Amino acid sequence: MQLFLICTIAVLVAGCSEQTGPEVGVILSDYPVPEGLPPIPVPPDNPITSEKIALGRMLFYDPALSRDGTLSCASCHRQSHAFSDSLPVSHGTNNQVGLRNAPPLINVAYARAWFWDGRARSLEEQIMAALTSPIEMGSDTALISARIMAQERYHQAFRQAFGRLPSARDAIRALATFCRVLVSGNSRYDRYRRGDSTALTAAERRGMQLFFSQRTGCATCHSGIHFTDFDFHSIGIHSHYYDRGRYYVTGDERDIGKFKTPTLRNVALTAPYMNDGIFPTLDDVLEHYNIGGKLFKNKDSRIRPLGLTSAELADLRAFLEALTDSTFITDPRFAKP
Numbered sequence: 001m002q003l004f005l006i007c008t009i010a011v012l013v014a015g016c017s018e019q020t021g022p023e024v025g026v027i028l029s030d031y032p033v034p035e036g037l038p039p040i041p042v043p044p045d046n047p048i049t050s051e052k053i054a055l056g057r058m059l060f061y062d063p064a065l066s067r068d069g070t071l072s073c074a075s076c077h078r079q080s081h082a083f084s085d086s087l088p089v090s091h092g093t094n095n096q097v098g099l100r101n102a103p104p105l106i107n108v109a110y111a112r113a114w115f116w117d118g119r120a121r122s123l124e125e126q127i128m129a130a131l132t133s134p135i136e137m138g139s140d141t142a143l144i145s146a147r148i149m150a151q152e153r154y155h156q157a158f159r160q161a162f163g164r165l166p167s168a169r170d171a172i173r174a175l176a177t178f179c180r181v182l183v184s185g186n187s188r189y190d191r192y193r194r195g196d197s198t199a200l201t202a203a204e205r206r207g208m209q210l211f212f213s214q215r216t217g218c219a220t221c222h223s224g225i226h227f228t229d230f231d232f233h234s235i236g237i238h239s240h241y242y243d244r245g246r247y248y249v250t251g252d253e254r255d256i257g258k259f260k261t262p263t264l265r266n267v268a269l270t271a272p273y274m275n276d277g278i279f280p281t282l283d284d285v286l287e288h289y290n291i292g293g294k295l296f297k298n299k300d301s302r303i304r305p306l307g308l309t310s311a312e313l314a315d316l317r318a319f320l321e322a323l324t325d326s327t328f329i330t331d332p333r334f335a336k337p
Contacts (some may be wrong), residue, residue, distance in 0.1 A: 001141065007267070008072025009177040018136070034155045034185030035194060037225060040109045043122065045309060046173045048180060054337075059171055061336045065131060066145040067138035068093045073130075073175065076102040079334055082266035083182060083324075089276025093138040101241060101244060102278040104270045106263050106328075109180035116259045118232060121251045123176045132168050141168035156300040184265050184328040185194025185225070189319070200322055202249050206318025216289075217302050218316075227264035233300045234258045237274055257298050266328065282320055 028039035029048045032317045035041040042048055059065060063072040077083040083105035090102040100116050107115070114126035127233040131137045131144065148154045158166040160172055189208070191199035200208065211218045228287040232246040234257035259275045274286035279288065290313060292305035306315070330333075 001190075029180075031181060033183050034190065036190060037107075037183060038110070039187045040180055040183065042109070042180060043124070046176060046278070048177055049161065050156075052174045052177040053181055053333075055154075055157045055161045056174035056176070057334070057337055058154070059148075060174050060178055064151070065137060065139055065144055065171070066093050066144065067140075073137075074138075074336065075103050079259070079329055079331075082106055082184070082269040082329060084270040085335075086271070088272050090136070092133070092136045094136045096138075098135050100275050101272065104266060105179055105182050106184050106265050108182065110226055110230075112230050117246050117249050118260055120210075123179055127172050127175050129307050144168040144171055146294055156211055165251070181238055182328075182334060183327040186327045187265065187325045188322045192322075192324075201318065203315050203318040204313075204322045205319075207315035207317070207322075210308075210316050211319055216306055216308070216316070217290075220302060221261045222264050223302075228261045232258040232260055232262065234296060234298040235289075235290070235303050236296050236299040237276075237278060239294045239296055241296070243276065254298060255263065257296055264320060265323050266325055268324050269329065282317050283313070 025043060026041045030050045031040050034038060040048065046052075059168050060073045060077075063075070065072065076085045078085070081104070085102035087101075089100055090098045092098055098119070103116065108123060111123075114120035114123060117130070119285050120126035120129055131139050132141075145166065145168045148158075148168075148171060154166045158164065158170060162170045165172070188199045188204075192205075210216050211222075221229050221231070221233060221317055228277050232255065233240075234245075239259070241257040244256045246258040246260075247253065248253075262270075267273075268282065271279075271281060273282070273285050279285045286308075289303065290306045290308050293303045294300060
């Protein structure tokens, strides 16, 4: 069970590390989290408060933040899907088709970079980019400020949260606060890890052993308590990448086709899968890894044929399904107010 121990109180790095405290510019919140998860890291200028959470929740479900007034954050990040989308790639304002699958908003506070290519350096920056992207919400700060100023309900909410009238800047800070508390850590796997030997079935336990084995290597990238190393890899989804992923951020050709490792928490709820939503089911994902992916010059060397039997693949899928946290997707604190 040592594999599951947290090695740092600020999980902003891949897997376990030798760090003993948060990264520079980050403080740790005392907001309650499920047993086994570290404190939520937050920027010093945006601490978590109940007033900001409540305001961020209101804004998260408000379509007025989008340019055409039809799209809210929740349109592409639905609680029933662990705050992900059910489309291969999301649709923005005026039904524009996006480029990538909307990743789930699960434990995003612990990340060290945001978006599939990691171009955002903070959650606030990621939210700002989504709000103003022409193929997402298509808005701008002036429009956002005007829209929320026009709603009387926000006047008191912003005063309670920030002590002043509504603004786009504070709206982004409130949205980031709400997203930071979308913490999941109460799956049956978590109960098993905490000592409940009856929480997993025999098939799920076999799948867990396969997942953490050297034979599959699943846990080398989907590592730690968050089931992600927060790093970027090419896993051979395509032989040619029209979307070059991390390369757009670094300009390094070795990063062509690399995308951030997604968390596997609640993975059974977040189909379709991969950055472009190419795999409709978990079975499709497992088959991709079992055959070793497609040929690509930057493909991670750990992606190779596994030779798993159909029974072993079924056990792996059973374990992945045991990562579902039903309390997370039904928690009224995260639902539309």
